[in-house]
Amino acid sequence: MKAFRYHRPADVAEAVALLDAEPAAAYLAGGTNLVDLMKLGVQRPELLVDVTGLPLDTVEVLPGGGLRIGATVRNSDLAADPVIRREHPLLSRALLAGASGQLRNLATTAGNLLQRTRCVYFQDTGKACNKREPGTGCAARHGQNRDLAILGWSELCVATHPSDLAVALVALDAVVEAHDPGGAREIPVAELHRTPGEHPERETSLPRGALITAVRVPPLPFARRCTYLKARDRASFAFAVGSVAAALDLDGDTVRDVRLAYGAVAHRPWRAYRAEEALRGRPFTAELAAQAADAELAAARPLPHNGFKVPLIRNLTVRALTTLAGTAPR
Amino acid sequence: MRESAKPTEDGWSSTVTLTVNGTGHNLTLDNRTTLLDALRERLALTGSKKGCDHGQCGSCTVLLDGRRVKSCLILAVTLDGRTVVTVEGLADPTGLSPLQAAFVAHDAFQCGYCTPGQLCSARGMLDEVARGWPSAVTGDLTAPVELTDAEVRERMSGNLCRCAAYPNIVAAIRDAAAAR
Ligand SMILES: Cc1cc2nc3c(=O)[nH]c(=O)nc-3n(C[C@H](O)[C@H](O)[C@H](O)COP(=O)(O)OP(=O)(O)OC[C@H]3O[C@@H](n4cnc5c(N)ncnc54)[C@H](O)[C@@H]3O)c2cc1C
Ligand code: SF4
Ligand code: FES
Ligand code: FES
Numbered sequence: 167m168k169a170f171r172y173h174r175p176a177d178v179a180e181a182v183a184l185l186d187a188e189p190a191a192a193y194l195a196g197g198t199n200l201v202d203l204m205k206l207g208v209q210r211p212e213l214l215v216d217v218t219g220l221p222l223d224t225v226e227v228l229p230g231g232g233l234r235i236g237a238t239v240r241n242s243d244l245a246a247d248p249v250i251r252r253e254h255p256l257l258s259r260a261l262l263a264g265a266s267g268q269l270r271n272l273a274t275t276a277g278n279l280l281q282r283t284r285c286v287y288f289q290d291t292g293k294a295c296n297k298r299e300p301g302t303g304c305a306a307r308h309g310q311n312r313d314l315a316i317l318g319w320s321e322l323c324v325a326t327h328p329s330d331l332a333v334a335l336v337a338l339d340a341v342v343e344a345h346d347p348g349g350a351r352e353i354p355v356a357e358l359h360r361t362p363g364e365h366p367e368r369e370t371s372l373p374r375g376a377l378i379t380a381v382r383v384p385p386l387p388f389a390r391r392c393t394y395l396k397a398r399d400r401a402s403f404a405f406a407v408g409s410v411a412a413a414l415d416l417d418g419d420t421v422r423d424v425r426l427a428y429g430a431v432a433h434r435p436w437r438a439y440r441a442e443e444a445l446r447g448r449p450f451t452a453e454l455a456a457q458a459a460d461a462e463l464a465a466a467r468p469l470p471h472n473g474f475k476v477p478l479i480r481n482l483t484v485r486a487l488t489t490l491a492g493t494a495p496r
Numbered sequence: 497m498r499e500s501a502k503p504t505e506d507g508w509s510s511t512v513t514l515t516v517n518g519t520g521h522n523l524t525l526d527n528r529t530t531l532l533d534a535l536r537e538r539l540a541l542t543g544s545k546k547g548c549d550h551g552q553c554g555s556c557t558v559l560l561d562g563r564r565v566k567s568c569l570i571l572a573v574t575l576d577g578r579t580v581v582t583v584e585g586l587a588d589p590t591g592l593s594p595l596q597a598a599f600v601a602h603d604a605f606q607c608g609y610c611t612p613g614q615l616c617s618a619r620g621m622l623d624e625v626a627r628g629w630p631s632a633v634t635g636d637l638t639a640p641v642e643l644t645d646a647e648v649r650e651r652m653s654g655n656l657c658r659c660a661a662y663p664n665i666v667a668a669i670r671d672a673a674a675a676r
Contacts, residue, residue, distance in 0.1 A: 167528045169508045169526070169527070169528065170508070170527055170528070171503065171507040171508065171527065172501065172503065172510060172527050172571075172573045172574075173500075174500040194571075194574070196569075197569055197570060197571060197574070198551055198566075198569045201530070201569045201570070201571060202550050202551060202569060204528075205549065205550070214527075214571075216574055218574070219500075242563075242624075242629070245629070245630070246624075246627070246628070246629040246630065248638075251630065251637040251638055252637075252638055255637050258630065258637055259632075259637075262630065262631055262632040262634075263632050265654070266554065266653055266654020266655075267564060267617070267620070267621060267624065267651055267652075267654055268554065268557050268564045268565050268566045268617060268620070268654050269551060269566060269569075269654065271560075271563045271564060271565050271620075272565050272566070272569065272570065401649075401650075401653075402632065402649070402650050402653035403653040403654055
C-alpha cells in the first residue's frame with residue numbers, strides 16, 4: 167500500500183478544500199471498498215480525508231414527507247431506521263441483501279453509492295484495464311465476463327456497478343446532494359453514474375473533489391408495496407448476478423404507476439423506463455410483465471459468457487411484479 | 497467532534513489512543529496499519545485472525561464501540577479515542593461467557609480458526625437482534641424479530657467456516673440467545 171497522510175476535517179468546507187488542494191487525495195468513509203482497493207494497489211491516494219466525523223449521519227423526515235439521508239449514515243443504521251422500514255422498505259431490503267452485518271456496520275450511504283466495480287480485471291493491477299489505466303485495453307471484453315454487463319457497455323469497458331442500494335435509490339427517484347469547490351449541487355441518482363462510453367475512468371457525473379453530503383428520497387406512498395429480488399451464486403453474502411427493484415401501484419387491475427430498476431447489468435444502476443412505460447395504464451397480467459421486461463431488454467447485448475442474464479432479468483421482473491400484484495407467476 | 501489521531505512530523509504515521517479489552521493504549525503507527533495488524537502485531541492479541549484481509553471471511557471480526565466490524569478493512573489511524581473488544585475480552589470475570597460456553601457445549605468448531613470471529617460476530621449480532629434490527633430473511637420489517645435458524649444463518653453469513661461447523665454454530669448461538 168502506498169503511504170498516505172490522514173486528516174479529519176472539521177466541516178464540509180474544509181473537506182472540500184482539502185480535496186481541491188491535493189490532486190492525489192481521496193475521501194475515506196467506512197473504508198470497506200477504498201481500503202480494500204488500496205491494499206490491492208488499485209487506488210493510491212496520498213492523503214485520506216476522513217468524512218466520518220462530519221455531521222452528516224442523520225436520517226431526517228422532510229416537511230413534504232420525503233427523507234434526507236446523511237452521507238455518513240451507516241448502511242446498518244439506515245436499514246434498521248424505523249421510518250425507512252415503514253415508508254421506504256425498498257431501501258432496507260436492498261441494503262440487507264448486500265454484504266454482511268459487519269460490513270454494513272461500517273459502510274456508509276455515499277461510500278456505497280461510489281463503491282467501485284467488482285470486475286476482477288479492474289482489481290488486478292497485472293491485467294489491462296481502461297478504467298484503472300486509460301488506454302491499456304479491457305481484459306474483460308474477451309476474458310471471463312460472466313458477471314459483467316449486458317446493457318449500455320462500450321468496447322472500452324464492460325463493467326457493472328455492484329451496489330444494491332443504488333438500484334433501490336434509482337427506482338425511488340432519489341437525488342444526491344453534493345458540495346464541490348464551485349458550490350452546492352444536486353444530481354438525480356439516476357444520472358450520478360455514467361455509462362462507460364469513451365471514458366470508463368470517469369464513473370460519475372460529479373466534478374472532481376465533490377463531497378456527497380446527503381441523498382434525498384421524495385415521498386412515494388405506493389413505495390410501501392415493493393420488493394428487491396437479488397440472484398446470486400450463494401444464498402447470502404454475495405454480490406448480485408442480477409437484481410430487480412420494483413414498486414407497484416394498482417388501481418383495481420390497472421397499473422396506475424410502477425418503478426422498476428435493474429442491478430448488476432450495466433455500468434450504472436439501470437432504471438427500466440421502457441418497461442415502466444409498457445406497464446403504465448394497462449391491465450396487469452404476468453404476460454404484460456414479461457412483455458415489459460422484453461421491451462427493456464431489447465437493447466441488451468450480452469457478452470460471450472453472460473447471455474443467461476437476459477432471461478434471468480426477465481424472469482426476476484415477472485416474479486417481482488406478479489408477487490406485488492398478488493397474481494401467481496407463470 | 498471526536499478526537500483525531502496526532503500525526504508524526506513527516507505525516508505518514510500517527511499516534512492513536514485506543515482502549516482494547518478495557519486497557520488504554522497509546523500507539524504510534526504507520527497510517528497504513530489496519531486495526532487487525534495493530535491488534536496482532538503491536539498488542540500481541542493474536543485471537544483475531546487474518547483469513548483473507550479483504551473483508552470476505554469474517555475471521556478478523558471484533559467489536560468496535562460495541563458493534564461488530566471486520567478489523568482488516570479499518571485503518572487504526574481512524575480510531576482515536578475508540579473502544580475495541582476482541583475475543584480475548586469476551587469472557588466474563590468468572591469464566592467463559594454463556595456464548596463461549598455454548599460453543600464448547602455444541603462443539604461449534606473443528607480447527608477453531610474462524611471461532612474468534614464467529615464469537616465476536618455472534619455477540620454483536622445478538623445485540624442487533626435485541627435492538628430489533630431486521631435481516632434479509634425477516635418477513636415483516638416492522639414486526640419484532642424471531643431468531644429462527646434461518647435468521648441466525650443469514651445474520652452470520654459474513655463469517656465463513658472452512659470446517660463447515662455451521663449446524664453446531666447455529667445451535668450454539670440459539671442456545672445462547674435463549675439464555676439471554
Ligand atoms: C466482502 C464484501 C462483500 C460485499 N457485498 C456487497 C453486496 O452484496 N452488495 C453491495 O451493494 N455492496 C457490497 N459490498 C460493498 C460495500 O457495500 C461497500 O464497500 C460499501 O458500501 C462502501 O461504503 P464505505 O463507506 O465503506 O466506502 P469507502 O470504502 O470509504 O469509500 C468508497 C468510495 O466512495 C468515496 N466516498 C465515500 N464517501 C464519500 C462522500 N461522502 N463523498 C464523496 N465520495 C465519497 C471514497 O472516496 C471511495 O472512492 C461488499 C463489500 C465487501 C468487502
Ligand atoms: S470491464 Fe472495465 S473495469 Fe473491467 S477490465 Fe474492462 S475496462 Fe477494466
Ligand atoms: S480477514 Fe478480515 S474478513 Fe477475512
Ligand atoms: S472451525 Fe475450522 S474454520 Fe471454522
